[in-house]
Amino acid sequence: MKNRCCALDMSDKASFLNRVQDIHRIGSIQGHLGWDQETLMPEKGAKSRGEIMAWLAALAHEKVTDSEMGELLGRLEERDDLDESEQANVREFRKRYDKATKLSAEFVSEFAQARSEALVGWQKARKDADFSAFLPHLQTLVDLTRRKIDAYGYEKTPYDALLDEYESGMTVDDYDPLFEGLRNRLVPLLKRILEAKESNPDPTLPEGLTFPVEKQEAFCTKVSERMGFDFAAGRMDASTHPFSAGIWPGDTRFTTRYDELDPFSCLYAVMHETGHALYEQGLDENHRFTPRGDAVSLGVHESQSRLWENQIGRTPEFWNVVMDEFQESFPDAPSWDSSTLNRIANAVEPGFIRVEADEVTYNLHVMLRYEIEKKIFNENYPLEQLPELWNTMISDWFGLTVPSDDLGCLQDIHWSMAAFGYFPTYTLGNLYAAQLLEAMSDDLGSIQDSIASGDWSPMLSWLRERVHKRGSALLPADLIEEATGSPPSSEPFLRYVEEKYGAIYSL
C-alpha cells in the first residue's frame, strides 16, 4: 500500500509541475513575440500578430482553468510534504487559478473589448487634452473593475483587491503608513531644494551639441557590461519605449531609445533596463518555467532597476569610474567634472509629468495617483471631478498650476488599460532599492567605495544571492525582510534622498 500511495503522491506533484511548466512556456512565447512586436515587427504584421497573441492567451486560459488543475491544487494544498519551492508554486498558481475561474468568459471578453476601446479613446482625448471625451470610457472601466473586485472578494477595502494584483500581499493598511511617512518628509525636502536652487541653479547641456547614436550605443553597452549584463545571454535593441523582457533562461533582452541631444536619456534608460535584465539573468534556472523561478513582483523588479539607475548610476563615484569612456565617446562635450555630471543627472525640478520626474518628486507623483485611486474605489469618488482633484493636489504638493489635462490626469496610459493599483509598485521599488542598498553596505562596506572601485561584481553577487535566485519563493514583503532583516520601510529611502540631495544642493 505504501508504495502505491507514494506513486500516487508523486504523480500529483509531477502532473502539477508539468501543467504549470506548459502554461509558463506559453507565457514565455508570448513574451518573445511581444518583444519582437515592439522592436522588429513590420507594421502590416500587426493583424496576424494580434490573432496569434489572442490564440496563445486562449490556450493558456484553457490550461489554467482546466478542472483537473483545480483538483490538483486542492489535493496539493492539503499535503504537508511540499518543500519551499513547491509551496511557492502552489500558492502562486492558486491565485492565478482563482482569478481565472472567478471571472466568466463573457466578462473577460467584455472587459477586453472595453479596454481596447478605452485605449483608443484615451489616445485621442490626451491628444485633444479633453477629459470629457475619456470620461465615459473611464466610467465603464471603473464599473467593470468594481465587478471584478466583487468577483475576487477582499478583506478590508475594495482597493485592496486591486493592489494585490500587482504586488502580492500588499493592502491599503500596508501602503498608507509607508506613503504618509514618505510624503511628510519629501514635501519639505523639495521646498528646501527649490530655495537652494534660486541662488545656485543647475548646470545644463549646451544647446546644439549632439551625441552621435552609435557612440551612445557603444558607451552604454560598456556600462551595461560593467554592471554585469551577459551579452552572450541577451541583447540590447532600440524601441520607442525602453523595456526589458526575460524571455527564458539564456535569453534576456532589453531596449533603449536614443536622443542625439541628450546622452543621459539613453544612459539611464540602459542602466534602468539592465537592472531589470540582471534580475532576469539571475533567476534560478533550476526553477525555469514555474512561478518559483519567476521574478516575484513589480515592486521588487523596480527595486532592481532603480537601484542601478539611481543609487549607483546617479552618483559622483559612478561618473569618476566611467569618465574616461564618456570623454572618449563624446570628445566635443565640455570637460565636465564628475560633480557637474552628477548634478546634471540629478537636477530636481517639479514638473507635470511623472515619467520625467527626478528622485525627489517622482514618488509624490505616484502617491497622488494612489490617493486618487483609493478615493475612486473605496469612496466612490465621482469621476467627473477627477481633473479638479488632480490639479488641486499638484498645486498643494508641487506649487504648480496644471494648464491642461494632457499634462494632468490624462498623461498616463495605465487607467486606459484599467491597471488600477499598479502605480504604487513604482514607489515600492524605490523604497526596496534603498533598503537593499543599506543592507548591502552592512555586508560589503561603504557603497560609495564599492561603486568607486569600478568592480561592481560584489554588489551584483549580493543581489543575486539575496534577491534574484530566490525568485518567488516568498511573498515580496517577506523576501525584502529576509534579504534586509527588516520589513519594508520608507526610512532607508528618506535617509538616502535627504543625504544625497543635502550634499548636491548644500542644504
Next chain:
Amino acid sequence: MKNRCCALDMSDKASFLNRVQDIHRIGSIQGHLGWDQETLMPEKGAKSRGEIMAWLAALAHEKVTDSEMGELLGRLEERDDLDESEQANVREFRKRYDKATKLSAEFVSEFAQARSEALVGWQKARKDADFSAFLPHLQTLVDLTRRKIDAYGYEKTPYDALLDEYESGMTVDDYDPLFEGLRNRLVPLLKRILEAKESNPDPTLPEGLTFPVEKQEAFCTKVSERMGFDFAAGRMDASTHPFSAGIWPGDTRFTTRYDELDPFSCLYAVMHETGHALYEQGLDENHRFTPRGDAVSLGVHESQSRLWENQIGRTPEFWNVVMDEFQESFPDAPSWDSSTLNRIANAVEPGFIRVEADEVTYNLHVMLRYEIEKKIFNENYPLEQLPELWNTMISDWFGLTVPSDDLGCLQDIHWSMAAFGYFPTYTLGNLYAAQLLEAMSDDLGSIQDSIASGDWSPMLSWLRERVHKRGSALLPADLIEEATGSPPSSEPFLRYVEEKYGAIYSL
C-alpha cells in the same frame, strides 16, 4: 432531420478547420522562433530555445495524431460537397496524419537522436575530410530511413516514398525522363562553353576592391523593392546562410550575407530570397493557417527564387535597369557595361561545390545526388563505396578529379539530416521557373522587354495569379500544368540555357 444533418456536417468541417488552424499556428510560431534563432538569438539562449522548440513539436504532434482528427478526416473524405480548398486541406492533412501516425513515438525519438548525432559527426568528418568517420552515422540514417519507407509504403520503388515527402506526387518515373533529357543536352553544352572560354576568358572582379556593407545593403534593398517586396509587411536581415521565412500574413522575413569583396554574392542571395519571400507575401490570406494557404512545394518555391535570381537578375536587361544605382553605390568599381556585368554574373565554371555552381552545371550536381540516392534505396548500393561512385561521376560529367571528400560526397548537410529525396526539388525549381517564364511571355510579350522596362509589376502580378494565390489548391505538377498549359518538362529550361549561354559565349 435535414437541418440536424446539415448542422452535423457543418460541425465536422468547422471542427476540422479549427484543428488544422491550431496546428498551423504552432508551425508559424516555430517558424518565427526559427527565424530569430538564425538571426538574433544570443548564444546561451540555445538550450532553452531547443527545449521550447521540442515542446512545440510535441504539442503539434499531439494535435496532429489526435484520434478525433483521424475520424474527422475519414468522414470528410467520404463527402462529395467539399470545395477545392476543403479538398486540398483534407488531402494535405491526410498525408501529414498518416505519416505522423505510421511512425511510433519511439521510432521518431530514435531517428531524431540519430540525426542529431549524425549532424555533429558530419561536421567533424567534413572538417577532417574523413568519410570513414561519417560512414557509421550514414549507415544508421539509411537503415532508419528504410524502416520509415516500410512504414509509409510505396507503389513502385522505395525511393518514391522519399521523393514524395519533398515534392508531393513525384516519383522516379516522373524524375527519370525529365533528368535524362536534361543531362543529355547539358553535358555537351558545358563542353562547348568550356572550349569557347579557352579563347575568350571570363572577366573577373579586380583584386582588393571593396564594396562597403552598408552600400550593398542599400543597393540590394532597392532591388528587392523593385521586385515588389513589401517592406511594410516584412524585413531583410543578415545571417550566416541566407534564408526566407513566411511567418504569417503581413510578416515575411528573409536574410542575406555580406562579402565586402564580392557584391554579387549579396545581390543574388537577395534576389533569390526575395523570390521566395514574394511567393509567401502573395499567398491568399483568406486561407491563412491552413495547408491550402501554404506554398505548395519545395520545387515550386525554388522556381520563384530561381526565376527572379537567374532568369530576371542575371540578364543584360537587368543590369541596364539597375546600372545607375550600382554605379552610385560603388563609385570605385570599374565602369563595367551591362554586358560585362552580365558575363561576370553568369560565368560558367565546373567546380566541386554545388552551392557555388552556375546555371549550367548546377543541375548536374543535383542529378548526381539523385542517381546516388536512387542506387542507395532502390539498389542497396554499399555505402562504403559512395566516395568512389561520387568521384567517378564528377570525373565523367565535369572532367574534374575530386581531391578530398570534403569537396565531394561530404559537402552537403542534407544526408546528415537524413533528408534523402530533397535534392531533386532544386532542379525541379529550375525547370518550373523556365516553364513559367515561357508561359508568362505568351501573355505579357518578350520577357527581355518586360525586364528592360524597369516596371516588373506585370511579371509579379502574373506569378501572383498563376502561382502564389493558388497556394496548395492543387498538387505541384498539376499547378504547373494549370499555370503553363503543359505538364512539367525540361524543354523550356534547355531552350533557355542554350539560348542564354549561346549568346554569352558566342557558341
